[in-house]
Amino acid sequence: MGVASRFILRRKGGKGWHWTDIVTWLWLVGGLIIMFGPAVWLVFSSFKTPAGLAEFPPSILPYVTQQATVQGYDKPLQLFEAKLPDGSTRVLAEVRRIGIMSQMVDPKTPGELIRVNINDRTPVRTLSFATENYTQPFVHFDFLRYLWNSVFVTVTATLITLIVNSMAAFALSKYEFKGRSVAMLIILATLMVPLSVIMVPLYSIISSLGLFNNLWGVILPTVATPTGVFILRQYMLTIPDELIDAARMDKASEWQIYWRIVLPLTAPALAVLAIFSVVWRWNDFLWPLIVLSRRELYTLQVGLSIYSGELNVQWHFILAMTVVTMIPVVLVFIFLQRFITTGIAGTGLK
Amino acid sequence: MSTTTNTSRLGSLLMTPVHLLMRIVDVPLRSLQKATGISGMAAFFLAPNMLIFGIFVLLPLVINFVYSMTGGTAFFLAERNFVGAEQYSRLFTCGSYLDPMSCQEDAFWTAVGNTFWFVILQVTLMILVALVTALILNRDLAARSFWRAVFFFPVLLSPVVVGLIWKWILQRQGLLNFGLYQFGVEPYTWLTDRNWTFVATIGVSLWAHMGFYALILLAGLQAIPKDLYEAAEMDGTKPARVFWRITLPLLMPNLLVVVVLALIRAVQIFDEVYVLTGGGPGTSTLYLTQYIYETGFASALRNPGLAAAASILMGLVLVVLTLIQLGIGQRGEKKGKR
Numbered sequence: 209m210g211v212a213s214r215f216i217l218r219r220k221g222g223k224g225w226h227w228t229d230i231v232t233w234l235w236l237v238g239g240l241i242i243m244f245g246p247a248v249w250l251v252f253s254s255f256k257t258p259a260g261l262a263e264f265p266p267s268i269l270p271y272v273t274q275q276a277t278v279q280g281y282d283k284p285l286q287l288f289e290a291k292l293p294d295g296s297t298r299v300l301a302e303v304r305r306i307g308i309m310s311q312m313v314d315p316k317t318p319g320e321l322i323r324v325n326i327n328d329r330t331p332v333r334t335l336s337f338a339t340e341n342y343t344q345p346f347v348h349f350d351f352l353r354y355l356w357n358s359v360f361v362t363v364t365a366t367l368i369t370l371i372v373n374s375m376a377a378f379a380l381s382k383y384e385f386k387g388r389s390v391a392m393l394i395i396l397a398t399l400m401v402p403l404s405v406i407m408v409p410l411y412s413i414i415s416s417l418g419l420f421n422n423l424w425g426v427i428l429p430t431v432a433t434p435t436g437v438f439i440l441r442q443y444m445l446t447i448p449d450e451l452i453d454a455a456r457m458d459k460a461s462e463w464q465i466y467w468r469i470v471l472p473l474t475a476p477a478l479a480v481l482a483i484f485s486v487v488w489r490w491n492d493f494l495w496p497l498i499v500l501s502r503r504e505l506y507t508l509q510v511g512l513s514i515y516s517g518e519l520n521v522q523w524h525f526i527l528a529m530t531v532v533t534m535i536p537v538v539l540v541f542i543f544l545q546r547f548i549t550t551g552i553a554g555t556g557l558k
Numbered sequence: 559m560s561t562t563t564n565t566s567r568l569g570s571l572l573m574t575p576v577h578l579l580m581r582i583v584d585v586p587l588r589s590l591q592k593a594t595g596i597s598g599m600a601a602f603f604l605a606p607n608m609l610i611f612g613i614f615v616l617l618p619l620v621i622n623f624v625y626s627m628t629g630g631t632a633f634f635l636a637e638r639n640f641v642g643a644e645q646y647s648r649l650f651t652c653g654s655y656l657d658p659m660s661c662q663e664d665a666f667w668t669a670v671g672n673t674f675w676f677v678i679l680q681v682t683l684m685i686l687v688a689l690v691t692a693l694i695l696n697r698d699l700a701a702r703s704f705w706r707a708v709f710f711f712p713v714l715l716s717p718v719v720v721g722l723i724w725k726w727i728l729q730r731q732g733l734l735n736f737g738l739y740q741f742g743v744e745p746y747t748w749l750t751d752r753n754w755t756f757v758a759t760i761g762v763s764l765w766a767h768m769g770f771y772a773l774i775l776l777a778g779l780q781a782i783p784k785d786l787y788e789a790a791e792m793d794g795t796k797p798a799r800v801f802w803r804i805t806l807p808l809l810m811p812n813l814l815v816v817v818v819l820a821l822i823r824a825v826q827i828f829d830e831v832y833v834l835t836g837g838g839p840g841t842s843t844l845y846l847t848q849y850i851y852e853t854g855f856a857s858a859l860r861n862p863g864l865a866a867a868a869s870i871l872m873g874l875v876l877v878v879l880t881l882i883q884l885g886i887g888q889r890g891e892k893k894g895k896r
Contacts, residue, residue, distance in 0.1 A: 232694050236705055239691070242765070243708050246723045249733050253726065264731040265739050376607035383600035391604060398615045400880040404826045404847040405873035408854045408866045409621035410614060412633045432610035462599040463587040467580050491716035493829045498855055509718040513833050516722055523726070530722045537714045545707060552773050
């Protein structure tokens with residue numbers, strides 16, 4: 209409460225409202241709505257039934273119209289709260305609509321038909337979460353398969369990224385050797401080569417290696433990230449060389465020095481790289497779209513885009529799957545935001 | 559207390575097989591070290607990274623030039639015939655150089671034109687919005703880290719998720735129409751209108767990436783020494799003058815980096831747009847990366863050589879932008895040293 213009132217009442221220098229205070233206030237509140245609104249809308253929508261999604265104007269929360277089976281009628285009838293001519297309101301079931309008049313029955317006494325103007329009746333609606341949107345895709349769409357593929361790609365690629373890049377960073381920060389500056393230059397140069405520039409020849413290389421339609425074809429081209437080498441090297445340069453010399457005196461092998469001394473000391477930088485790698489690989493889209501053409505190999509991102517591009521989009525499933533796809537990244541954001549923001553502010557990587 | 563020791567015990571238990579594996583790996587590596595010496599091990603540590611770089615980045619880069627001089631629909635280089643500069647001349651064959659529709663590859667020039675306007679408008683708006691956001695977040699706010707998170711969180715969302723969120727909002731029965739309906743505006747199918755889809759791609763990419771640039775600018779603002787502002791306040795300098803004379807000049811290095819980064823990213827726009835509009839309606843939101851993707855892989859008339867030629871032209875633009883960025887970075891470093 210204190211924070212909220214301080215936010216609302218804060219003014220510049222306490223001298224009354226300056227115009228910049230008003231702009232700040234409007235910008236922040238507007239930002240809150242524009243930034244969070246769409247995601248919140250997505251989550252609410254994902255709990256609606258197909259009928260609820262087709263409604264216009266839509267309701268914010270997922271409501272479902274109540275139905276009842278009435279004796280003498282085959283199908284379940286929709287329930288309405290109807291205002292009768294005598295001023296009383298009763299819950300009635302609609303049999304059919306003729307023009308602006310609706311024929312209704314009382315579920316308890318189905319014999320007698322009551323005619324009500326359609327403007328005098330409102331549907332009986334209750335809050336209801338269509339959780340089948342979340343459970344059905346696991347059966348219908350091989351959704352579990354896509355989830356597994358995404359998890360496999362993300363975890364494997366991140367592990368390999370950490371090992372391969374930390375080894376390279378170790379070599380580039382702790383050894384003097386011929387060709388070190390050439391190696392640095394090559395890595396620097398690859399910073400400028402985005403996927404969109406090399407996707408055609410990269411595809412032909414992947415197919416000649418037999419990695420087309422193979423999750424390894426998605427993983428391998430991404431694991432040697434130049435940014436990863438840079439972050440880790442920068443960090444390893446701060447580790448004193450005396451530590452390594454002392455270990456050599458004690459007959460430690462170079463591999464042991466890397467594994468038992470340098471790597472544990474680089475843990476904070478490794479954590480930053482791991483977080484970024486997880487987000488990058490989880491979100492990858494264009495390259496998996498090119499490499500994977502068999503349905504059972506799709507990652508979540510590819511599967512989602514393919515199903516949402518179909519002619520009859522089953523939005524109730526797509527929205528629920530989108531929410532599931534969002535969850536890991538949102539969790540990373542909530543718990544590890546500090547690492548990410550300092551990582552970006554410090555190095556400009558993304 | 560006992561739980562922490564338990565978890566650390568569990569952690570060390572889980573790490574035991576890893577340590578064992580590393581010990582086994584160490585045996586052959588020790589003999590390798592004996593053979594090559596300590597400096598030889600540097601090559602060993604560098605090898606996996608260089609191998610992957612070589613195969614998946616450098617090799618494609620070289621092959622791309624060869625590729626762009628071959629024709630046919632085969633993907634393997636050996637099965638492709640050499641055609642020289644034909645693909646490039648095809649891209650540049652135009653009836654009139656002022657009219658993209660008169661070119662032989664009109665889709666390419668449409669994509670170039672779309673990308674050009676997209677980049678100009680998106681980057682301009684992006685910098686303005688990010689700058690205002692950073693300035694506001696740099697004020698003495700209550701719960702500042704919360705507000706920073708509000709503007710930043712879409713940055714981490716996957717482009718596919720971003721595209722779907724907005725595709726859903728711009729539907730006929732979507733949130734935007736619902737909002738406008740309150741003011742008596744009839745529902746409209748925004749994603750079937752050529753002009754509105756173009757605006758939508760700009761707006762959506764703005765929404766998704768603005769927080770990233772605002773964060774870099776905020777870091778720059780926070781690095782400006784506070785005593786400068788205090789001195790200005792003592793002199794009774796007007797806030798506008800403080801902004802133009804202190805804030806903006808000192809933020810300039812960051813601002814330039816952000817502009818170039820935003821340009822580089824905007825030129826390559828693909829994922830969100832592909833999900834949101836698929837390049838349509840017609841070719842109204844067909845951007846360069848999608849042109850390359852479709853020419854290379856997706857369309858029935860695929861022509862990988864032509865796609866390679868187009869990607870090299872796009873690469874040249876990106877190289878120029880990156881060199882500018884590196885130049886700015888070095889100038890900034892020199893200034894810092896002085």
